[in-house]
Amino acid sequence: MTNTSQSEFDGIEFVLAMLDWLEQREESADAVDEAFDLLADERRRLLLQVMRTYSEELTLPDAAEEVAVRENGCKVTELSAERVANVYISLYHDHMPRLVDAGLIEYDQERDLVIPVEVRDNTL
Known part of the structure; x- marks a missing residue:
C-alpha cells in the first residue's frame, strides 16, 4: 500500500466530486475548460x-x-x-x-x- 498524503487525498476527492458534479450538468467541454482556466x-x-x-x-x-x-x-x-x-x-x-x-x-x-x-x- 502506498502512503498518500492528506493533501493528495483531498485533491483526489475533489477531482472525483467535480467529475460527479459535471456528469449531472450539460455544459459544453469549452465552457468547462474556460471555467477551470479562470479558476486555475x-x-x-x-x-x-x-x-x-x-x-x-x-x-x-x-x-x-x-x-x-x-x-x-x-x-x-x-x-x-x-x-x-x-x-x-x-x-x-x-x-x-x-x-x-x-x-x-x-x-x-x-x-x-x-x-x-x-x-x-x-x-x-
Whole structure:
C-alpha cells in the first residue's frame, strides 16, 4: 500500500466530486475548460471570493488589499505597501481583464471600481 498524503487525498476527492458534479450538468467541454482556466489561479479565485463576500463595488486598492490579506493569512496592518501594490498591479494587468471578459465582474476604470456581477444584475 502506498502512503498518500492528506493533501493528495483531498485533491483526489475533489477531482472525483467535480467529475460527479459535471456528469449531472450539460455544459459544453469549452465552457468547462474556460471555467477551470479562470479558476486555475489562486489570485483570481481570491478576488472572486472577495467580491462575493462584500457583494458590493469596491475600489481596486481595497480589493487588492483584501486579496493580499487572504493570500498571506495575516492582518492588513502586517502587510507592506509594496506587497499590496504588487497584488494591485497583478489584478489590474492580468486577472481582472480575464474576469471582466468572462462577465464575472465589471471594472469602472474612471473610478477604479470593481463591481461584482450580482450588484449589476440587481440594479437593472
